[in-house]
Amino acid sequence: MSNERKKLLLVGDNPFHGISHLSQERARVRGDAITHAEYDAELVMTSVENGADGFMFSVSETTLSILKIIREMEGIKSLRLYALVPYAYEYVRLATQVGGILGLAKKIAKQIAVSGNIRAIAMGFKGVIRTDPIALMKTYLIYEISRIKSSAGKQANLESVLLHEIITDMALALNLDWLFKSYVDFMLKLGMKPGFETRNFSHLVKKFREWNINFNKITIAAPFNKVGFQMNSSKTECERALANLPESHVIAISILAAGYLRPSEAINYIRTLSELKGVVAGVSKEHHARETFKLLEKNLA
Protein backbone atom coordinates (compact mmCIF):
# COMPACT_ATOMS: atom_id res chain seq x y z
CA MET A 1 0.00 0.00 0.00
CA SER A 2 1.47 3.38 -0.89
CA ASN A 3 1.05 6.73 0.83
CA GLU A 4 -0.82 9.51 -0.93
CA ARG A 5 1.10 12.32 0.75
CA LYS A 6 4.31 12.82 2.61
CA LYS A 7 4.31 11.80 6.23
CA LEU A 8 5.35 14.25 8.90
CA LEU A 9 8.93 13.42 9.93
CA LEU A 10 9.93 14.37 13.47
CA VAL A 11 13.21 14.11 15.34
CA GLY A 12 12.76 12.41 18.71
CA ASP A 13 14.64 13.41 21.85
CA ASN A 14 15.19 10.08 23.64
CA PRO A 15 18.91 9.90 22.81
CA PHE A 16 19.34 13.45 24.14
CA HIS A 17 18.06 12.29 27.52
CA GLY A 18 20.31 9.23 27.53
CA ILE A 19 17.41 6.89 26.88
CA SER A 20 17.61 3.63 25.00
CA HIS A 21 14.61 1.34 25.32
CA LEU A 22 16.68 -1.44 23.77
CA SER A 23 19.38 -1.34 26.38
CA GLN A 24 20.19 1.03 29.23
CA GLU A 25 23.77 -0.20 28.88
CA ARG A 26 23.82 1.14 25.32
CA ALA A 27 22.55 4.52 26.53
CA ARG A 28 25.37 4.67 29.09
CA VAL A 29 28.01 3.69 26.53
CA ARG A 30 26.82 6.48 24.22
CA GLY A 31 27.96 8.62 27.10
CA ASP A 32 27.79 12.28 27.93
CA ALA A 33 28.65 13.66 24.49
CA ILE A 34 25.12 13.28 23.28
CA THR A 35 23.59 15.04 26.26
CA HIS A 36 25.32 18.32 25.33
CA ALA A 37 22.72 20.77 24.10
CA GLU A 38 24.91 22.31 21.36
CA TYR A 39 25.59 18.88 19.85
CA ASP A 40 21.92 17.93 20.07
CA ALA A 41 20.81 21.18 18.43
CA GLU A 42 23.19 20.47 15.55
CA LEU A 43 21.71 16.98 15.21
CA VAL A 44 18.19 18.37 15.03
CA MET A 45 19.19 20.90 12.37
CA THR A 46 21.12 18.28 10.38
CA SER A 47 17.98 16.14 10.44
CA VAL A 48 15.93 19.08 9.17
CA GLU A 49 18.40 19.67 6.34
CA ASN A 50 17.89 16.03 5.38
CA GLY A 51 14.12 15.89 5.43
CA ALA A 52 12.82 16.23 9.01
CA ASP A 53 9.93 18.61 9.53
CA GLY A 54 10.07 19.08 13.25
CA PHE A 55 11.05 18.02 16.73
CA MET A 56 9.11 16.00 19.30
CA PHE A 57 10.49 16.52 22.79
CA SER A 58 9.73 16.12 26.48
CA VAL A 59 9.90 19.48 28.22
CA SER A 60 13.06 19.40 30.29
CA GLU A 61 16.04 21.66 30.96
CA THR A 62 17.95 19.71 28.28
CA THR A 63 15.39 20.17 25.50
CA LEU A 64 14.68 23.78 26.46
CA SER A 65 18.41 24.49 26.09
CA ILE A 66 18.34 22.78 22.68
CA LEU A 67 15.42 24.95 21.57
CA LYS A 68 17.22 28.07 22.77
CA ILE A 69 20.30 27.18 20.74
CA ILE A 70 18.25 26.38 17.64
CA ARG A 71 16.55 29.75 18.05
CA GLU A 72 19.97 31.45 18.23
CA MET A 73 20.96 29.51 15.09
CA GLU A 74 17.84 31.02 13.51
CA GLY A 75 16.47 27.58 12.77
CA ILE A 76 13.39 27.71 14.95
CA LYS A 77 11.01 28.94 12.23
CA SER A 78 11.67 25.86 10.14
CA LEU A 79 10.62 23.50 12.94
CA ARG A 80 7.21 22.12 13.77
CA LEU A 81 7.30 21.52 17.51
CA TYR A 82 5.52 18.72 19.35
CA ALA A 83 5.97 18.95 23.12
CA LEU A 84 5.38 16.14 25.63
CA VAL A 85 4.45 17.07 29.19
CA PRO A 86 5.28 16.34 31.90
CA TYR A 87 8.81 14.95 31.60
CA ALA A 88 7.60 12.09 33.76
CA TYR A 89 10.85 10.25 34.48
CA GLU A 90 12.47 13.35 35.92
CA TYR A 91 9.43 13.89 38.14
CA VAL A 92 9.45 10.27 39.30
CA ARG A 93 13.11 10.66 40.25
CA LEU A 94 12.36 13.93 42.00
CA ALA A 95 9.49 12.29 43.90
CA THR A 96 11.94 9.66 45.13
CA GLN A 97 14.32 12.35 46.37
CA VAL A 98 11.84 14.74 47.95
CA GLY A 99 9.58 12.19 49.55
CA GLY A 100 6.69 11.06 47.40
CA ILE A 101 3.83 12.75 45.59
CA LEU A 102 3.18 15.46 48.20
CA GLY A 103 6.86 16.46 48.25
CA LEU A 104 6.85 16.57 44.46
CA ALA A 105 3.67 18.70 44.37
CA LYS A 106 5.27 21.20 46.77
CA LYS A 107 8.40 21.34 44.64
CA ILE A 108 6.44 22.00 41.41
CA ALA A 109 4.29 24.61 43.19
CA LYS A 110 7.48 26.36 44.29
CA GLN A 111 8.84 26.30 40.71
CA ILE A 112 5.61 27.80 39.37
CA ALA A 113 5.60 30.49 42.07
CA VAL A 114 9.23 31.40 41.32
CA SER A 115 8.48 31.54 37.56
CA GLY A 116 6.39 34.67 38.18
CA ASN A 117 3.74 33.51 35.70
CA ILE A 118 0.77 35.40 37.21
CA ARG A 119 -1.90 33.49 35.29
CA ALA A 120 -0.46 30.15 36.34
CA ILE A 121 -0.05 31.25 39.96
CA ALA A 122 -3.64 32.53 40.18
CA MET A 123 -5.11 29.40 38.64
CA GLY A 124 -2.92 27.18 40.79
CA PHE A 125 -4.01 28.99 43.93
CA LYS A 126 -7.65 28.44 42.94
CA GLY A 127 -6.90 24.79 42.22
CA VAL A 128 -5.39 24.19 45.65
CA ILE A 129 -8.09 26.08 47.58
CA ARG A 130 -10.91 24.26 45.80
CA THR A 131 -8.96 20.99 45.42
CA ASP A 132 -9.77 21.27 41.74
CA PRO A 133 -7.71 18.85 39.61
CA ILE A 134 -8.72 20.56 36.34
CA ALA A 135 -7.51 23.97 37.57
CA LEU A 136 -4.22 22.39 38.65
CA MET A 137 -3.82 20.70 35.27
CA LYS A 138 -4.40 24.03 33.50
CA THR A 139 -1.91 25.74 35.83
CA TYR A 140 0.71 23.19 34.99
CA LEU A 141 0.05 23.45 31.24
CA ILE A 142 0.28 27.25 31.26
CA TYR A 143 3.55 26.97 33.14
CA GLU A 144 5.05 24.41 30.74
CA ILE A 145 3.91 26.24 27.60
CA SER A 146 5.41 29.47 28.92
CA ARG A 147 8.72 27.67 29.51
CA ILE A 148 8.72 26.40 25.93
CA LYS A 149 7.87 29.81 24.52
CA SER A 150 10.50 31.62 26.52
CA SER A 151 13.16 29.21 25.21
CA ALA A 152 11.94 28.79 21.64
CA GLY A 153 10.78 32.38 21.16
CA LYS A 154 7.66 33.93 19.68
CA GLN A 155 8.39 32.71 16.18
CA ALA A 156 8.30 29.09 17.26
CA ASN A 157 5.61 26.92 15.77
CA LEU A 158 4.33 24.89 18.73
CA GLU A 159 1.80 22.71 16.92
CA SER A 160 0.80 20.31 19.63
CA VAL A 161 1.25 19.64 23.32
CA LEU A 162 0.87 15.97 24.16
CA LEU A 163 0.26 14.44 27.56
CA HIS A 164 3.04 12.02 28.44
CA GLU A 165 2.18 8.32 28.30
CA ILE A 166 2.27 7.94 32.11
CA ILE A 167 -0.47 10.54 32.51
CA THR A 168 -2.46 9.49 29.44
CA ASP A 169 -2.37 5.81 30.30
CA MET A 170 -3.09 6.28 34.00
CA ALA A 171 -6.08 8.52 33.20
CA LEU A 172 -7.16 5.98 30.60
CA ALA A 173 -6.94 3.14 33.10
CA LEU A 174 -8.99 5.10 35.60
CA ASN A 175 -11.61 6.08 32.98
CA LEU A 176 -11.10 9.81 33.62
CA ASP A 177 -13.04 10.95 30.56
CA TRP A 178 -13.66 14.40 32.10
CA LEU A 179 -9.90 14.98 32.34
CA PHE A 180 -9.35 14.14 28.67
CA LYS A 181 -12.26 16.34 27.59
CA SER A 182 -11.09 19.29 29.74
CA TYR A 183 -7.60 18.94 28.35
CA VAL A 184 -8.84 18.90 24.75
CA ASP A 185 -11.07 21.97 25.31
CA PHE A 186 -8.36 23.91 27.10
CA MET A 187 -5.67 23.26 24.48
CA LEU A 188 -8.02 24.11 21.61
CA LYS A 189 -8.83 27.40 23.34
CA LEU A 190 -5.09 28.11 23.50
CA GLY A 191 -4.93 27.52 19.75
CA MET A 192 -2.88 24.34 19.97
CA LYS A 193 -3.67 20.79 18.98
CA PRO A 194 -4.16 18.64 22.09
CA GLY A 195 -2.24 15.40 21.98
CA PHE A 196 -1.80 12.13 23.80
CA GLU A 197 1.13 9.78 23.92
CA THR A 198 0.11 6.24 24.75
CA ARG A 199 1.46 2.69 24.91
CA ASN A 200 -2.11 1.36 24.86
CA PHE A 201 -3.24 2.62 21.48
CA SER A 202 -6.09 0.19 20.82
CA HIS A 203 -7.51 0.73 24.32
CA LEU A 204 -7.30 4.51 23.92
CA VAL A 205 -9.12 4.43 20.58
CA LYS A 206 -11.89 2.28 22.04
CA LYS A 207 -12.35 4.55 25.07
CA PHE A 208 -12.18 7.81 23.09
CA ARG A 209 -14.93 6.51 20.81
CA GLU A 210 -17.10 5.70 23.85
CA TRP A 211 -16.45 9.19 25.23
CA ASN A 212 -17.12 10.92 21.89
CA ILE A 213 -13.71 12.57 21.74
CA ASN A 214 -13.22 13.93 18.23
CA PHE A 215 -10.20 12.24 16.66
CA ASN A 216 -9.91 14.96 14.01
CA LYS A 217 -9.00 17.51 16.64
CA ILE A 218 -6.26 15.62 18.44
CA THR A 219 -2.79 14.18 17.91
CA ILE A 220 -1.95 10.68 19.12
CA ALA A 221 1.60 9.38 19.41
CA ALA A 222 1.88 5.61 19.79
CA PRO A 223 4.38 2.83 19.03
CA PHE A 224 4.14 1.19 15.61
CA ASN A 225 6.88 -1.18 14.51
CA LYS A 226 7.35 -4.45 12.69
CA VAL A 227 7.97 -6.50 15.85
CA GLY A 228 5.05 -5.13 17.87
CA PHE A 229 7.33 -3.66 20.53
CA GLN A 230 5.20 -1.76 23.09
CA MET A 231 2.12 -2.17 20.88
CA ASN A 232 -0.34 -3.15 23.60
CA SER A 233 -2.48 -5.08 23.93
CA SER A 234 -1.13 -6.57 20.69
CA LYS A 235 0.26 -5.57 17.31
CA THR A 236 -2.87 -6.85 15.59
CA GLU A 237 -5.19 -4.87 17.87
CA CYS A 238 -3.20 -1.66 17.32
CA GLU A 239 -3.15 -2.11 13.54
CA ARG A 240 -6.89 -2.79 13.52
CA ALA A 241 -7.59 0.32 15.63
CA LEU A 242 -5.44 2.45 13.31
CA ALA A 243 -7.14 1.13 10.19
CA ASN A 244 -10.45 2.44 11.52
CA LEU A 245 -9.10 5.96 12.07
CA PRO A 246 -8.59 7.37 8.56
CA GLU A 247 -9.09 11.02 9.55
CA SER A 248 -7.01 11.07 12.68
CA HIS A 249 -3.57 12.54 13.30
CA VAL A 250 -1.62 9.51 14.53
CA ILE A 251 2.17 9.74 14.74
CA ALA A 252 4.20 6.56 15.08
CA ILE A 253 6.89 6.40 17.75
CA SER A 254 9.35 3.54 18.40
CA ILE A 255 9.37 2.77 14.67
CA LEU A 256 12.85 1.24 15.01
CA ALA A 257 11.65 -0.66 18.11
CA ALA A 258 14.31 1.20 20.08
CA GLY A 259 17.12 0.26 17.67
CA TYR A 260 16.13 -3.39 17.36
CA LEU A 261 15.18 -2.96 13.69
CA ARG A 262 17.21 -1.68 10.75
CA PRO A 263 15.79 1.56 9.25
CA SER A 264 14.90 -0.19 5.98
CA GLU A 265 12.92 -2.90 7.85
CA ALA A 266 11.17 -0.24 9.90
CA ILE A 267 10.26 1.81 6.84
CA ASN A 268 8.88 -1.15 4.92
CA TYR A 269 6.47 -1.80 7.77
CA ILE A 270 5.48 1.86 8.22
CA ARG A 271 4.70 2.08 4.48
CA THR A 272 1.96 -0.49 4.99
CA LEU A 273 0.15 1.80 7.47
CA SER A 274 -1.31 4.48 5.24
CA GLU A 275 -3.40 5.98 8.08
CA LEU A 276 -0.27 7.15 9.92
CA LYS A 277 0.29 10.87 9.52
CA GLY A 278 3.86 10.96 10.74
CA VAL A 279 6.78 9.21 12.35
CA VAL A 280 9.34 10.07 15.02
CA ALA A 281 12.93 8.87 14.90
CA GLY A 282 15.71 9.56 17.39
CA VAL A 283 19.27 10.13 16.18
CA SER A 284 22.48 10.14 18.15
CA LYS A 285 25.17 10.90 15.58
CA GLU A 286 25.48 13.28 12.66
CA HIS A 287 25.69 10.52 10.07
CA HIS A 288 22.63 8.84 11.68
CA ALA A 289 20.72 12.08 11.31
CA ARG A 290 21.67 12.41 7.64
CA GLU A 291 21.08 8.78 6.69
CA THR A 292 17.91 8.21 8.71
CA PHE A 293 16.02 11.27 7.54
CA LYS A 294 17.19 10.97 3.94
CA LEU A 295 15.89 7.43 3.96
CA LEU A 296 12.63 8.38 5.65
CA GLU A 297 12.04 11.25 3.26
CA LYS A 298 12.82 9.13 0.23
CA ASN A 299 10.59 6.25 1.27
CA LEU A 300 7.73 7.89 3.09
CA ALA A 301 7.17 10.73 0.64
Added chain:
Amino acid sequence: MKILRRVTLRVAVTGLGKMGLLHASILNTLSNIELTALCDKSALIRKFCKKIFNRVQVVDDVEKLSDLDLDAVYITTPILSHFLVTKTIYSKGIARNVFVEKTLASSYGEAKELFGLAKNFGGSNMVGYMKRFAATFRKAKDLLNQETLGDVISFDAYAYSSDFLGIKKISRTSASRGGVLRDLGAHVIDLALWFFGDLEVDSAKLEPLGERGSEGSAYFSVKKSDGLEGRLNISWCMKNYRMPEFGLVIRGSEGIMRVNDDKVELKLNDGKSSRWYRHDLNDNVGFLLGTPEYFREDECFIKSVLNGGDAEPSFCTASKVDYIIDQVKYRAGKNE
Protein backbone atom coordinates in the same frame (compact mmCIF):
# COMPACT_ATOMS: atom_id res chain seq x y z
CA MET B 1 -7.82 -23.03 50.05
CA LYS B 2 -11.34 -21.78 49.23
CA ILE B 3 -12.26 -20.87 45.67
CA LEU B 4 -14.14 -17.57 45.52
CA ARG B 5 -17.65 -17.82 44.16
CA ARG B 6 -17.74 -14.12 43.23
CA VAL B 7 -16.85 -13.23 39.64
CA THR B 8 -16.01 -9.59 40.34
CA LEU B 9 -13.57 -8.95 43.15
CA ARG B 10 -13.95 -5.96 45.48
CA VAL B 11 -10.46 -4.55 46.01
CA ALA B 12 -9.07 -1.68 48.12
CA VAL B 13 -5.70 0.06 47.86
CA THR B 14 -4.16 1.60 50.94
CA GLY B 15 -1.32 4.13 50.56
CA LEU B 16 -1.74 6.43 47.56
CA GLY B 17 1.82 7.23 46.60
CA LYS B 18 3.08 6.39 43.12
CA MET B 19 2.90 2.61 43.68
CA GLY B 20 -0.64 2.84 45.09
CA LEU B 21 -1.82 4.85 42.09
CA LEU B 22 -0.07 2.51 39.70
CA HIS B 23 -1.70 -0.62 41.15
CA ALA B 24 -5.10 1.09 41.44
CA SER B 25 -4.89 2.06 37.78
CA ILE B 26 -3.87 -1.38 36.55
CA LEU B 27 -6.50 -3.10 38.69
CA ASN B 28 -9.13 -0.83 37.17
CA THR B 29 -8.32 -2.23 33.72
CA LEU B 30 -8.91 -5.84 34.76
CA SER B 31 -12.38 -7.01 33.86
CA ASN B 32 -13.01 -8.92 37.09
CA ILE B 33 -12.10 -6.10 39.48
CA GLU B 34 -14.16 -3.45 41.19
CA LEU B 35 -11.90 -0.81 42.73
CA THR B 36 -13.99 -0.34 45.85
CA ALA B 37 -12.00 1.78 48.28
CA LEU B 38 -8.85 3.85 48.71
CA CYS B 39 -7.16 4.71 51.97
CA ASP B 40 -4.54 7.36 52.73
CA LYS B 41 -3.44 9.32 55.80
CA SER B 42 -3.01 12.59 53.89
CA ALA B 43 -6.11 14.82 53.96
CA LEU B 44 -5.01 16.60 50.76
CA ILE B 45 -4.57 13.35 48.83
CA ARG B 46 -7.95 12.11 50.06
CA LYS B 47 -9.61 15.34 48.96
CA PHE B 48 -8.22 15.01 45.45
CA CYS B 49 -9.04 11.32 45.30
CA LYS B 50 -12.67 12.03 46.16
CA LYS B 51 -12.82 14.40 43.19
CA ILE B 52 -11.08 12.01 40.84
CA PHE B 53 -12.64 8.67 41.78
CA ASN B 54 -16.41 9.05 41.67
CA ARG B 55 -17.65 5.68 42.76
CA VAL B 56 -14.86 4.76 45.15
CA GLN B 57 -14.93 5.10 48.95
CA VAL B 58 -11.99 7.16 50.24
CA VAL B 59 -11.07 6.68 53.91
CA ASP B 60 -8.33 7.86 56.26
CA ASP B 61 -7.85 4.71 58.32
CA VAL B 62 -7.44 1.05 57.41
CA GLU B 63 -9.99 0.01 60.04
CA LYS B 64 -12.62 1.96 58.10
CA LEU B 65 -12.30 -0.62 55.33
CA SER B 66 -13.95 -3.15 57.66
CA ASP B 67 -17.54 -2.93 56.48
CA LEU B 68 -16.87 -2.89 52.77
CA ASP B 69 -17.04 -6.62 52.11
CA LEU B 70 -13.62 -6.60 50.45
CA ASP B 71 -12.07 -9.58 48.73
CA ALA B 72 -8.53 -8.21 48.62
CA VAL B 73 -6.42 -5.31 49.85
CA TYR B 74 -3.27 -3.88 48.29
CA ILE B 75 -0.87 -2.36 50.83
CA THR B 76 1.33 0.28 49.23
CA THR B 77 2.12 2.36 52.30
CA PRO B 78 5.73 3.12 53.38
CA ILE B 79 7.64 -0.04 54.38
CA LEU B 80 7.74 0.88 58.06
CA SER B 81 3.95 0.63 58.27
CA HIS B 82 3.53 -2.68 56.36
CA PHE B 83 3.59 -4.74 59.54
CA LEU B 84 0.86 -2.83 61.40
CA VAL B 85 -1.37 -2.31 58.37
CA THR B 86 -1.18 -5.98 57.32
CA LYS B 87 -1.86 -7.13 60.88
CA THR B 88 -4.91 -4.86 61.02
CA ILE B 89 -6.25 -6.19 57.71
CA TYR B 90 -6.12 -9.76 59.04
CA SER B 91 -7.08 -9.19 62.65
CA LYS B 92 -10.11 -7.02 61.78
CA GLY B 93 -11.23 -9.47 59.12
CA ILE B 94 -11.06 -6.78 56.41
CA ALA B 95 -9.93 -9.19 53.69
CA ARG B 96 -8.38 -12.66 53.41
CA ASN B 97 -6.32 -11.87 50.34
CA VAL B 98 -3.48 -9.40 50.78
CA PHE B 99 -0.88 -7.95 48.41
CA VAL B 100 1.98 -6.01 50.02
CA GLU B 101 4.45 -3.89 48.06
CA LYS B 102 8.04 -4.92 48.71
CA THR B 103 9.51 -5.37 51.21
CA LEU B 104 7.05 -7.42 53.23
CA ALA B 105 8.14 -5.84 56.52
CA SER B 106 11.01 -3.87 58.02
CA SER B 107 12.64 -6.88 59.69
CA TYR B 108 12.67 -10.65 59.39
CA GLY B 109 10.94 -10.95 62.78
CA GLU B 110 7.99 -8.90 61.55
CA ALA B 111 7.94 -10.69 58.20
CA LYS B 112 7.82 -14.09 59.94
CA GLU B 113 4.90 -12.96 62.08
CA LEU B 114 3.00 -11.75 59.00
CA PHE B 115 3.68 -15.02 57.22
CA GLY B 116 2.26 -16.88 60.24
CA LEU B 117 -0.83 -14.66 60.29
CA ALA B 118 -1.43 -15.14 56.58
CA LYS B 119 -1.20 -18.89 57.02
CA ASN B 120 -3.79 -18.83 59.81
CA PHE B 121 -6.25 -16.69 57.89
CA GLY B 122 -5.92 -18.52 54.57
CA GLY B 123 -6.47 -16.68 51.31
CA SER B 124 -3.81 -15.60 48.83
CA ASN B 125 -0.89 -13.42 49.77
CA MET B 126 1.80 -11.90 47.63
CA VAL B 127 4.64 -9.39 47.82
CA GLY B 128 5.46 -6.97 44.99
CA TYR B 129 8.74 -8.33 43.71
CA MET B 130 7.79 -7.47 40.16
CA LYS B 131 11.18 -8.20 38.57
CA ARG B 132 10.15 -11.87 38.57
CA PHE B 133 7.57 -10.90 35.99
CA ALA B 134 10.06 -9.22 33.63
CA ALA B 135 10.42 -11.12 30.36
CA THR B 136 14.22 -11.26 30.56
CA PHE B 137 14.46 -12.53 34.13
CA ARG B 138 11.78 -15.13 33.40
CA LYS B 139 13.81 -16.31 30.42
CA ALA B 140 16.91 -16.55 32.63
CA LYS B 141 14.97 -18.57 35.19
CA ASP B 142 13.78 -20.94 32.46
CA LEU B 143 17.36 -21.43 31.25
CA LEU B 144 18.52 -22.16 34.79
CA ASN B 145 15.66 -24.62 35.30
CA GLN B 146 16.71 -26.38 32.10
CA GLU B 147 20.26 -26.55 33.55
CA THR B 148 21.62 -24.86 30.42
CA LEU B 149 24.59 -23.59 32.44
CA GLY B 150 25.25 -26.98 34.06
CA ASP B 151 26.16 -26.62 37.74
CA VAL B 152 25.94 -23.01 38.83
CA ILE B 153 29.23 -22.00 40.43
CA SER B 154 29.01 -18.29 41.18
CA PHE B 155 27.17 -15.08 40.40
CA ASP B 156 27.57 -11.33 40.57
CA ALA B 157 24.44 -9.24 40.95
CA TYR B 158 23.81 -5.51 40.95
CA ALA B 159 21.05 -3.02 41.52
CA TYR B 160 22.00 0.54 40.58
CA SER B 161 20.29 3.88 40.21
CA SER B 162 21.36 7.52 40.13
CA ASP B 163 18.41 8.60 42.29
CA PHE B 164 20.58 9.98 45.08
CA LEU B 165 23.79 10.69 43.18
CA GLY B 166 25.34 13.85 44.57
CA ILE B 167 22.55 14.33 47.12
CA LYS B 168 23.90 15.12 50.57
CA LYS B 169 20.66 15.59 52.43
CA ILE B 170 17.62 13.37 52.00
CA SER B 171 14.08 14.13 53.11
CA ARG B 172 12.48 12.42 56.08
CA THR B 173 10.02 10.66 53.76
CA SER B 174 12.79 9.42 51.50
CA ALA B 175 14.66 8.17 54.55
CA SER B 176 11.54 6.24 55.60
CA ARG B 177 11.81 4.21 52.37
CA GLY B 178 14.18 2.04 54.34
CA GLY B 179 17.51 2.74 52.68
CA VAL B 180 18.98 1.31 49.52
CA LEU B 181 18.75 -2.33 50.64
CA ARG B 182 14.98 -2.30 51.03
CA ASP B 183 14.15 0.25 48.36
CA LEU B 184 16.37 -0.96 45.52
CA GLY B 185 18.37 -3.98 46.65
CA ALA B 186 15.37 -6.06 47.72
CA HIS B 187 14.53 -6.74 44.06
CA VAL B 188 17.90 -8.22 43.18
CA ILE B 189 18.06 -10.15 46.45
CA ASP B 190 14.69 -11.67 45.57
CA LEU B 191 15.95 -12.54 42.08
CA ALA B 192 19.02 -14.24 43.57
CA LEU B 193 16.85 -16.26 45.97
CA TRP B 194 14.47 -17.18 43.13
CA PHE B 195 17.33 -18.28 40.87
CA PHE B 196 19.54 -20.07 43.39
CA GLY B 197 17.49 -20.95 46.49
CA ASP B 198 18.31 -20.12 50.11
CA LEU B 199 21.49 -18.11 50.68
CA GLU B 200 23.50 -17.05 53.71
CA VAL B 201 25.36 -13.75 53.99
CA ASP B 202 29.10 -14.19 54.29
CA SER B 203 30.42 -10.65 54.62
CA ALA B 204 28.91 -7.18 54.16
CA LYS B 205 29.77 -3.50 53.96
CA LEU B 206 27.37 -0.56 54.03
CA GLU B 207 28.03 3.04 53.02
CA PRO B 208 25.78 5.71 54.53
CA LEU B 209 23.91 8.37 52.59
CA GLY B 210 23.36 11.80 54.09
CA GLU B 211 22.91 12.75 57.68
CA ARG B 212 19.84 10.66 58.47
CA GLY B 213 21.95 7.56 58.48
CA SER B 214 20.16 5.34 55.96
CA GLU B 215 22.50 3.36 53.73
CA GLY B 216 23.26 4.61 50.21
CA SER B 217 25.29 1.63 49.01
CA ALA B 218 25.63 -1.98 50.12
CA TYR B 219 28.21 -4.55 49.08
CA PHE B 220 27.96 -8.10 50.34
CA SER B 221 28.79 -11.68 49.52
CA VAL B 222 26.61 -14.74 49.96
CA LYS B 223 27.10 -18.48 49.83
CA LYS B 224 25.03 -21.61 49.58
CA SER B 225 25.50 -24.97 51.26
CA ASP B 226 26.40 -26.59 47.91
CA GLY B 227 29.36 -24.23 47.45
CA LEU B 228 27.76 -21.59 45.20
CA GLU B 229 29.09 -18.11 45.93
CA GLY B 230 27.71 -14.73 45.00
CA ARG B 231 28.43 -11.04 45.33
CA LEU B 232 25.80 -8.31 45.35
CA ASN B 233 26.52 -4.61 44.74
CA ILE B 234 23.68 -2.22 45.43
CA SER B 235 23.75 1.56 45.17
CA TRP B 236 21.45 4.45 44.37
CA CYS B 237 24.40 6.82 43.96
CA MET B 238 25.76 5.44 40.65
CA LYS B 239 26.50 7.72 37.71
CA ASN B 240 24.49 7.33 34.47
CA TYR B 241 21.73 5.08 35.82
CA ARG B 242 18.85 7.33 34.87
CA MET B 243 16.49 4.43 35.45
CA PRO B 244 17.11 1.82 38.16
CA GLU B 245 18.79 -1.22 36.63
CA PHE B 246 19.09 -4.77 37.90
CA GLY B 247 21.29 -7.50 36.56
CA LEU B 248 23.19 -10.70 37.19
CA VAL B 249 26.18 -12.48 35.70
CA ILE B 250 25.87 -16.19 36.38
CA ARG B 251 28.73 -18.63 35.87
CA GLY B 252 28.13 -22.33 35.48
CA SER B 253 30.13 -25.42 34.57
CA GLU B 254 28.78 -25.20 30.99
CA GLY B 255 28.99 -21.45 30.36
CA ILE B 256 28.04 -17.98 31.45
CA MET B 257 24.79 -15.99 31.38
CA ARG B 258 24.28 -12.23 31.68
CA VAL B 259 20.78 -10.97 32.34
CA ASN B 260 19.36 -7.53 33.05
CA ASP B 261 16.09 -5.68 32.47
CA ASP B 262 16.76 -5.41 28.73
CA LYS B 263 18.35 -8.66 27.57
CA VAL B 264 19.65 -12.15 28.30
CA GLU B 265 23.01 -13.26 26.87
CA LEU B 266 24.18 -16.83 26.99
CA LYS B 267 27.70 -18.01 26.12
CA LEU B 268 28.33 -21.71 26.37
CA ASN B 269 31.72 -23.41 26.63
CA ASP B 270 31.09 -25.23 23.34
CA GLY B 271 31.15 -21.88 21.52
CA LYS B 272 27.40 -21.49 21.10
CA SER B 273 25.93 -18.16 22.11
CA SER B 274 22.45 -16.64 22.14
CA ARG B 275 20.92 -13.28 22.96
CA TRP B 276 17.31 -12.37 23.66
CA TYR B 277 15.97 -8.83 24.00
CA ARG B 278 12.58 -8.03 25.54
CA HIS B 279 11.38 -7.74 21.93
CA ASP B 280 12.06 -11.45 21.41
CA LEU B 281 10.21 -12.55 24.52
CA ASN B 282 6.58 -11.62 23.91
CA ASP B 283 6.59 -8.62 26.22
CA ASN B 284 3.14 -7.19 25.41
CA VAL B 285 0.44 -7.06 28.09
CA GLY B 286 -3.26 -6.28 28.33
CA PHE B 287 -2.53 -2.78 29.59
CA LEU B 288 0.93 -1.21 29.90
CA LEU B 289 1.55 1.20 32.74
CA GLY B 290 5.10 1.71 33.95
CA THR B 291 6.59 -1.56 32.79
CA PRO B 292 4.84 -4.77 31.63
CA GLU B 293 5.84 -6.62 34.80
CA TYR B 294 3.38 -4.64 36.96
CA PHE B 295 0.44 -5.81 34.87
CA ARG B 296 1.61 -9.45 34.96
CA GLU B 297 2.14 -9.24 38.71
CA ASP B 298 -1.36 -7.89 39.39
CA GLU B 299 -2.91 -10.35 36.97
CA CYS B 300 -1.11 -13.21 38.75
CA PHE B 301 -2.33 -12.13 42.19
CA ILE B 302 -5.91 -11.63 41.06
CA LYS B 303 -5.94 -15.01 39.30
CA SER B 304 -4.72 -16.70 42.46
CA VAL B 305 -7.46 -14.98 44.49
CA LEU B 306 -10.12 -16.08 42.01
CA ASN B 307 -8.83 -19.62 41.71
CA GLY B 308 -7.90 -20.07 45.35
CA GLY B 309 -4.30 -20.96 44.51
CA ASP B 310 -1.02 -19.72 45.92
CA ALA B 311 0.59 -16.62 44.46
CA GLU B 312 4.36 -16.28 44.20
CA PRO B 313 6.29 -14.58 45.67
CA SER B 314 4.18 -15.32 48.75
CA PHE B 315 4.74 -13.86 52.21
CA CYS B 316 6.74 -16.98 53.04
CA THR B 317 9.02 -16.58 50.00
CA ALA B 318 9.36 -12.83 50.47
CA SER B 319 10.26 -13.09 54.16
CA LYS B 320 13.58 -14.60 53.02
CA VAL B 321 14.52 -11.25 51.48
CA ASP B 322 13.94 -9.59 54.87
CA TYR B 323 16.11 -12.31 56.39
CA ILE B 324 19.00 -11.53 54.01
CA ILE B 325 18.67 -7.77 54.62
CA ASP B 326 18.81 -8.32 58.39
CA GLN B 327 21.87 -10.52 57.92
CA VAL B 328 23.61 -7.89 55.77
CA LYS B 329 23.00 -5.23 58.42
CA TYR B 330 24.19 -7.54 61.17
CA ARG B 331 27.36 -8.54 59.30
CA ALA B 332 28.11 -4.96 58.30
CA GLY B 333 27.65 -3.87 61.93
CA LYS B 334 30.11 -6.54 63.03
CA ASN B 335 32.68 -5.33 60.50
CA GLU B 336 32.56 -1.71 61.70
